[in-house]
Every structure is written in structure tokens, then in C-alpha cells.
Amino acid sequence: MKIVFFGDSITESGRNQLDPNDLGVGYVKIAAGKLRLLYPDENIEIVNRGVGGNRTQDLLLRINEVVDEKPDFIVLQVGINDVWCRFSLGEVVTPEQFESNYREIVEKLKATGAKVFLIQPYVLPIGDKSRFRPFLNKFNDVIRKIAEEQELTLIPVDEIFTGVTQDIDPRQFSTDGVHPTHRGCRYIADLVIKELRKYLG
8 A cells, every 4th residue: 555645845844855765754754653553464655755845836747756656545735835935936826826736736646546635735823924824725715625526535734723723832833834843743644644544444
């Protein structure tokens, strides 16, 4: 059984891109360790194909990195850099462009026959990241619409983090509002595992 994680720096999390077996130090590695404990008799292969800074347009360009793996499950996590580039590079990704890119990614991933899971991109109100919120909300509306249309599992990380940080300092989950701390990574890993277990038995 093969599970491929596809996304940006939150997925990459320090992995060595020259080593195809390296899982990084983030939620992918944590999820891999927990899954192997939960299913000791299963031959579970975990692949990390996250690349820092990637936007939806970048994932489209390298989608064969996932397709060629012939995965059974794909976990897709992308979107925050489509917001961030507005502020860092002055490049605006419209909701229409985002929807076109995201929809094409999903369709190509589904065409592999794999079960596809969508992780909501998130932002926490730390530093200047609150300015991301109105733009991210529009992109997350797009992702939810596509998930419903395509009957895909949506893992609502943004909604859950927004909820838990009403009572807990958001810096527990991210130091910059975007990249997760170890606690944040554990949280994301547990949310992913909860959904995967519905299909793994």
C-alpha cells in the first residue's frame, strides 16, 4: 500500500529532495510512524512529495512525480503560497485561477485511481499573517466546493485550528502563522490518520 503526500513546505518540512525516501520532520513523518504502529502487519510505503514555496501552478508542473508512483492514497495540501505570493512577490492569484489550477490537480490525481484527500490550507493570526485571511477564505471556499462536487474527503485544518486557538495561544501550533510547530504537525498528522483509517480498516 502506497500513500503519497503532495504539497508545499508544510508537507516538505525539511525533507532532503535528493533522497526520495526522506519524509522530512513534519506531519508526514509523524503520520508515517503512527500508521506503522497502527498497522504493523501492513506493508505501508509513505512518499513525501512536498516542495517549499510551491503554489498550485507548481504542483501542476510536477504532478507526474505523484502519478508515476502509482499510489493507493494521495493527500493533497496546497494553497497558502497562492495567497502569500500576493504579498511577497506582488503576484495576484485570483479565485478563478486558483479554482482552475486546483480542479485540474484534483482531476489528474483522481485519474490515477487513488483515493484522494484534501487538506485545507490554513493561517493563524500571528504577526502580519492576519492579512492573508480574506484571500484564504475565498480559496478554501473553492476547495470545499471541489471536494463536495468530486465527493472527496476534506480535512478542515483551517477550521479546526481556528477553533482550537480560541482557547490556546496560536503560537503553540505555528510560530509564523503558516508553518506548523511540532505540536501543529502532530495535530495535522492525527487529522489525516483519522480519515485514512476509515479506508485502511
